[in-house]
Amino acid sequence: MEPTSEILRYAAFTTTPDGGNPAGVVLDATRLDDARMQAIAADVGYAETVFVTEAAVDGDSRRNRVRYFSPIAEVPFCGHATIALAVALSGRDGAGTFVFDTPVGPVAIETTAQGAEVTASFTSIEPRVAEFPDGVLTTLLGLLGVSLDDLNPAYPPMIAFAGNWHPILVFAKRKTFDSFVFDPDSMRTLMDAQNWAGTVTTLYEMGPGEFDARNLFPVGTITEDPATGSAAASFGGYLRLLSLVEPPSRVIVHQGSHVGRPSVLTVDIPSSGGIIVSGGAVEIS
Numbered sequence: 001m002e003p004t005s006e007i008l009r010y011a012a013f014t015t016t017p018d019g020g021n022p023a024g025v026v027l028d029a030t031r032l033d034d035a036r037m038q039a040i041a042a043d044v045g046y047a048e049t050v051f052v053t054e055a056a057v058d059g060d061s062r063r064n065r066v067r068y069f070s071p072i073a074e075v076p077f078c079g080h081a082t083i084a085l086a087v088a089l090s091g092r093d094g095a096g097t098f099v100f101d102t103p104v105g106p107v108a109i110e111t112t113a114q115g116a117e118v119t120a121s122f123t124s125i126e127p128r129v130a131e132f133p134d135g136v137l138t139t140l141l142g143l144l145g146v147s148l149d150d151l152n153p154a155y156p157p158m159i160a161f162a163g164n165w166h167p168i169l170v171f172a173k174r175k176t177f178d179s180f181v182f183d184p185d186s187m188r189t190l191m192d193a194q195n196w197a198g199t200v201t202t203l204y205e206m207g208p209g210e211f212d213a214r215n216l217f218p219v220g221t222i223t224e225d226p227a228t229g230s231a232a233a234s235f236g237g238y239l240r241l242l243s244l245v246e247p248p249s250r251v252i253v254h255q256g257s258h259v260g261r262p263s264v265l266t267v268d269i270p271s272s273g274g275i276i277v278s279g280g281a282v283e284i285s
Helices: 034-044 079-093 136-144 174-179 184-194 229-241
Strands: 008-012 021-026 048-054 063-069 096-102 105-114 117-123 128-130 158-161 165-171 200-207 210-219 222-225 249-255 263-269 276-283
Touching: 008 079, 021 034, 021 079, 034 048, 034 063, 048 079, 063 079, 079 096, 079 105, 079 117, 079 229, 079 276, 128 229, 136 165, 136 184, 158 229, 165 174, 165 229, 174 200, 184 210, 200 229, 210 229, 229 249, 229 263, 229 276
Parallel strands: 021 048, 063 096, 165 200, 210 249
Antiparallel strands: 008 021, 008 276, 048 063, 096 105, 105 117, 117 276, 128 158, 158 165, 200 210, 210 222, 249 263, 263 276
């Protein structure tokens, strides 16, 4: 008999089920093999589904081994699914601290409950930034139909890492940011060739410490991700490593309005260590 596990559905970085980024959550995947987890993720059809593959690691009831799958492949880390899982576990086990052993290393999550609302915060692994390889930035801008002149000169285009590698492009003008279009297949080809397992992260500075984001993630029927925790963490690391903020500082990232699922991600940037990304999650009935 084929192993089955209950599949929960949560929207992360929102307080309403029709906002945020939906994630599949499987609290008991101990009997599921890779092929079955991949099939479940494809069937759920969300950007990611998170699976608890081992509970109570080393006897710690609040430590779990987890894996993340998009509809087409396993991904190293997924922020919104991490938030969704933490909120789901808080409902079962009570709010507090959890540790998830992920493919990129252990990630600590704090959850707090205020009435029925639960907020979760994860601390990323140590962030890094890198230059674009030769020719890749030109190719990426070409796919978006924009040029270097369309980017905000205060924010150099780089690739940032806090669990997944994310290209970071900050646009100078709202209109360009809102209106660019791209071919999903061509973008996916570039992302796969560059081993960008996360999203292509594009932003616009709305005001001091506040950004709007479009995260390009062509997979299945999805073209843009409504809320991307790993991208928010990578952006926080980018801001600190390029000395674009004075830590400790907080940045608010709005995302998802371009795909009809508005989201809010709170990014806390300490002077050292991982970046802290916070948000709520609600079950989708």
